[in-house]
Amino acid sequence: MSKTLPIKYGRRYKWRPDSWQILSFSIVFLVLLPLISILSNLFGPAGDAWQHIVDTNLLHYIRTSALLILGTTLLSALIAVSSAWAIAFYDFPGRRFFEWALILPLALPAYISAYAYIGILDYDSLVQQLLAPLLPLPIREYFMSLSGAIFIFAFALYPYLYLITRIAFQRQSRTILESARLLGHSSRSIFWKVALPLSRPAIAAGLALIFMETMNDYGLVKYFGVYTFTTGIFEAWYELDASAAATRLSALLMLLTFGMIGLELWQRRQKGYASSSNMDLTLSRVKKRGSKAIFPLVVCFLPFFFGFLLPGTQLASWSIGSIGKLESEFLTPFLNSMMLASTTAIIIVAVALVVVYTTHLHRSTEMKLLSKISTLGYSIPGAIIAIGIIAPFVYFQRTVHEFMTGVFGISTGLFLSSTIGFLLIGYTIRFLALAFNPLESGFERNCRNLDEAARILGRTPLQALREVDLPLLRGTIFTAAILVFVDVLKDLPLTLLLAPPNFPTLATEAHYLAENEVIAQAGTIASAIVLAGMIPVYILNRLMTGDLTENTEQ
Amino acid sequence: MCALVIRKLTKQYNARENPALIDLNLSTEPGELLALVGASGSGKSTLLRLIAGLEQADKGSITISGKEVSGPSQHLPPEKRGVGMVFQDFALFPHLTVRQNIQFGLSGMSVAEQQSRADELLEMIHMTSFAERYPNSLSGGEQQRIALARSLAPSPALLLLDEPFSNLDESLKKELRRDVQRIVARTATTTILVTHDINDALTIADRIAILRNGQLQQLDRPEKMYQQPVNPYVASFFGEINLVAAEKRPKGFQTPYGFITAETTNAPENCLLGIRPSAIKIVANSQDKGLRGQAGRRTFMGDIHVIEIQLTAADHPSVNWIAYVPAQQVIETGTSIALQPDPDLLLIFPGTP
Numbered sequence: 018m019s020k021t022l023p024i025k026y027g028r029r030y031k032w033r034p035d036s037w038q039i040l041s042f043s044i045v046f047l048v049l050l051p052l053i054s055i056l057s058n059l060f061g062p063a064g065d066a067w068q069h070i071v072d073t074n075l076l077h078y079i080r081t082s083a084l085l086i087l088g089t090t091l092l093s094a095l096i097a098v099s100s101a102w103a104i105a106f107y108d109f110p111g112r113r114f115f116e117w118a119l120i121l122p123l124a125l126p127a128y129i130s131a132y133a134y135i136g137i138l139d140y141d142s143l144v145q146q147l148l149a150p151l152l153p154l155p156i157r158e159y160f161m162s163l164s165g166a167i168f169i170f171a172f173a174l175y176p177y178l179y180l181i182t183r184i185a186f187q188r189q190s191r192t193i194l195e196s197a198r199l200l201g202h203s204s205r206s207i208f209w210k211v212a213l214p215l216s217r218p219a220i221a222a223g224l225a226l227i228f229m230e231t232m233n234d235y236g237l238v239k240y241f242g243v244y245t246f247t248t249g250i251f252e253a254w255y256e257l258d259a260s261a262a263a264t265r266l267s268a269l270l271m272l273l274t275f276g277m278i279g280l281e282l283w284q285r286r287q288k289g290y291a292s293s294s295n296m297d298l299t300l301s302r303v304k305k306r307g308s309k310a311i312f313p314l315v316v317c318f319l320p321f322f323f324g325f326l327l328p329g330t331q332l333a334s335w336s337i338g339s340i341g342k343l344e345s346e347f348l349t350p351f352l353n354s355m356m357l358a359s360t361t362a363i364i365i366v367a368v369a370l371v372v373v374y375t376t377h378l379h380r381s382t383e384m385k386l387l388s389k390i391s392t393l394g395y396s397i398p399g400a401i402i403a404i405g406i407i408a409p410f411v412y413f414q415r416t417v418h419e420f421m422t423g424v425f426g427i428s429t430g431l432f433l434s435s436t437i438g439f440l441l442i443g444y445t446i447r448f449l450a451l452a453f454n455p456l457e458s459g460f461e462r463n464c465r466n467l468d469e470a471a472r473i474l475g476r477t478p479l480q481a482l483r484e485v486d487l488p489l490l491r492g493t494i495f496t497a498a499i500l501v502f503v504d505v506l507k508d509l510p511l512t513l514l515l516a517p518p519n520f521p522t523l524a525t526e527a528h529y530l531a532e533n534e535v536i537a538q539a540g541t542i543a544s545a546i547v548l549a550g551m552i553p554v555y556i557l558n559r560l561m562t563g564d565l566t567e568n569t570e571q
Numbered sequence: 572m573c574a575l576v577i578r579k580l581t582k583q584y585n586a587r588e589n590p591a592l593i594d595l596n597l598s599t600e601p602g603e604l605l606a607l608v609g610a611s612g613s614g615k616s617t618l619l620r621l622i623a624g625l626e627q628a629d630k631g632s633i634t635i636s637g638k639e640v641s642g643p644s645q646h647l648p649p650e651k652r653g654v655g656m657v658f659q660d661f662a663l664f665p666h667l668t669v670r671q672n673i674q675f676g677l678s679g680m681s682v683a684e685q686q687s688r689a690d691e692l693l694e695m696i697h698m699t700s701f702a703e704r705y706p707n708s709l710s711g712g713e714q715q716r717i718a719l720a721r722s723l724a725p726s727p728a729l730l731l732l733d734e735p736f737s738n739l740d741e742s743l744k745k746e747l748r749r750d751v752q753r754i755v756a757r758t759a760t761t762t763i764l765v766t767h768d769i770n771d772a773l774t775i776a777d778r779i780a781i782l783r784n785g786q787l788q789q790l791d792r793p794e795k796m797y798q799q800p801v802n803p804y805v806a807s808f809f810g811e812i813n814l815v816a817a818e819k820r821p822k823g824f825q826t827p828y829g830f831i832t833a834e835t836t837n838a839p840e841n842c843l844l845g846i847r848p849s850a851i852k853i854v855a856n857s858q859d860k861g862l863r864g865q866a867g868r869r870t871f872m873g874d875i876h877v878i879e880i881q882l883t884a885a886d887h888p889s890v891n892w893i894a895y896v897p898a899q900q901v902i903e904t905g906t907s908i909a910l911q912p913d914p915d916l917l918l919i920f921p922g923t924p
Binding site: 033381382465466467469470471472473474475476477478485488489 | 584585623624625646648649650652654655656658660662663664665666675676678679721722725
């Protein structure tokens with residue numbers, strides 16, 4: 018080292034965040050705040066209501082949740098892996114149709130599917146009339162149970178796993194599978210010994226997604242009277258009016274979710290299976306015709322039938338039956354939903370753009386990790402996020418109320434009710450990942466170093482974003498907005514807990530109608546949600562199969 | 572004034588990994604084309620990104636045209652540095668025409684000035700007729716020239732070229748190296764070229780800097796570097812090299828495999844000799860003190876034969892050398908041969924292997 022240089026050059030620079038980083042840090046902090054508020058509850062006293070829950074229902078919640086998760090993951094794994102195998106490796110009549118039709122149940126949230134099934138099995142239904150002589154109780158009573166819930170969850174959620182597994186199968190190196198065949202293995206043996214073990218990380222990722230969606234649901238479990246953690250949280254919140262107990266339950270469920278995420282990350286780190294990057298090199302499919310096509314056909318038709326066709330037909334028949342009879346009551350929830358969904362979509366796309374662009378500007382590991390944390394909300398059940406946002410406010414108001422009555426004898430009550438602002442924050446935390454992921458890959462794919470080139474040619478980061486990235490990402494931004502829009506439309510638990518009083522949305526309206534046994538009307542409203550939900554299913558299919566290419570101006 | 576002065580520059584991406592650059596010092600001469608050569612992971616691309624301001628250094632300073640752009644007191648963002656850069660994949664904006672691309676960096680000028688500057692550059696790269704085309708419809712070589720024109724349009728004080736030829740096929744490479752040299756020379760812009768291919772550097776660079784593991788090995792004119800590399804690593808960049816430990820003697824060097832005759836005065840007592848395959852003459856017989864070996868596999872390469880030679884010694888492991896001999900000289904595999912290295916072309920490095 019030369020000694021003539023001033024000493025200051027040997028010193029490490031100070032780290033100075035720019036405005037993008039500061040903005041991104043604030044966003045990540047905001048996202049984490051409710052989660053931190055909930056976890057911090059673990060360390061304080063939880064009160065009598067919590068003791069009451071521990072004494073009475075807690076074991077029941079745990080047992081039911083465990084059985085529900087176990088049943089749902091097993092059944093959906095059976096459905097998804099077998100249909101993915103058939104689509105990826107066999108050629109049979111109708112294959113191209115089923116390839117994407119198998120994703121359609123994603124448009125039907127589990128709670129809506131439940132309304133449709135109860136419509137099909139109701140007291141006055143055809144099924145009930147046929148089965149009445151055989152069963153001592155109405156069929157509906159049997160179905161509205163844990164097993165019925167597992168059935169509906171499995172057929173509503175399997176597409177997540179199906180999509181991931183199918184793509185894992187299709188991207189498997191053709192040469193590996195061909196060498197297995199040349200080494201004398203039958204296609205069944207290849208499935209068990211090669212294809213399935215190689216796809217294990219993907220299958221585990223899909224199952225983790227199903228776990229999170231099952232834990233997020235409130236509409237179905239409430240309707241069926243199945244007592245899971247989420248129903249427990251709602252019950253503690255409304256019926257016991259115990260925010261501390263609800264928070265404690267949320268904290269427990271959150272720990273469980275984090276455990277699941279950790280497990281999933283751990284299993285993924287275990288083995289890095291390289292997949293062939295060349296998509297043309299997929300194995301040629303085995304032709305199945307005539308009687309040999311029966312197995313793949315059945316394996317693909319059943320999930321489509323129970324997951325979409327049957328409940329969808331019921332919804333459609335309700336909607337057609339109510340054409341012209343739609344009352345103006347329908348208009349308010351419709352407008353509310355549209356307003357919420359579009360506002361959220363705009364907020365989330367803007368927020369995600371800031372975070373993704375910041376990581377794009379500063380390609381450091383720390384920034385990447387931080388941005389990943391901002392998408393954590395998607396794995397956290399909506400009820401937890403809602404409690405995390407609202408519990409601190411309720412606590413604050415209660416303290417004020419107790420102080421005011423104690424000192425001045427004035428009852429303030431709960432003077433702040435939930436506002437649309439809370440709801441929008443809740444949506445943003447929960448659905449940020451939906452916009453984040455497509456935008457992140459959009460930047461990676463379309464912008465690589467184009468904004469760097471713009472910077473060197475004299476543009477500030479903001480100018481580079483506006484002049485180069487945004488024009489190139491128009492399609493991706495639209496996709497991201499649609500994905501958020503529809504998920505907000507479908508959301509029930511967050512909306513139920515955070516929507517201001519007298520602010521019905523399509524989802525909450527359908528929920529109340531179903532709870533009050535006005536099932537046909539609930540179904541009609543639900544159809545609107547399902548119709549809207551089919552758009553992102555189409556987008557998702559294109560995104561996942563990777564042929565959604567950006568259309569740049571030519 | 573030097574376009575670029577770098578002092579004690581250090582960059583570490585990750586605390587668990589070795590630094591990408593360690594205490595690097597470097598400065599350019601006005602108007603020169605300096606090639607940064609190194610294997611992947613040597614830190615050459617990091618250096619380029621630090622100069623451009625796309626990454627922030629940890630320690631040290633970078634001065635462009637007398638102004639400190641990176642240092643303990645400040646980090647100037649790339650848009651304020653006045654450098655031009657051509658990316659490895661050219662990074663042309665796909666939503667803009669060729670003309671719009673070239674004008675992108677000229678936003679300070681009036682529209683008329685922008686257009687005449689773009690015309691001037693299109694003329695210089697012989698692509699006037701392509702002005703209204705979109706980059707996706709152009710070949711790799713054409714995109715390369717547009718990218719060069721775009722980066723030169725604002726008349727940068729310093730031009731950075733990041734592996735500009737690596738995405739092009741071999742025949743195109745030769746043509747474009749000449750083009751780049753011509754265009755850069757015409758604008759007299761001080762230029763830094765990053766490449767892993769020594770041929771890029773030898774063809775067009777005024778000086779070459781060789782980087783290894785984040786450290787500068789040598790910075791010299793190409794001929795000097797070929798003739799007097801500071802270490803075997805630098806020497807190996809110019810082709811294969813045979814290495815052997817030696818002790819200095821009055822009339823040459825004693826190696827475990829025989830004596831090498833050479834009149835050298837300023838060699839250290841213990842040294843490492845580097846002998847290029849083309850600097851070895853093979854003869855059937857010679858004095859019995861000299862280097863001897865056994866001819867091994869012979870590969871015909873057109874003008875020359877590449878011969879593997881096994882050198883053996885009593886108390887040392889045997890080594891395999893390579894020599895180039897004229898195609899007409901036939902040496903049968905298995906025969907015992909004598910090796911006469913050209914004393915003028917001996918490379919002498921201090922130390923032992």
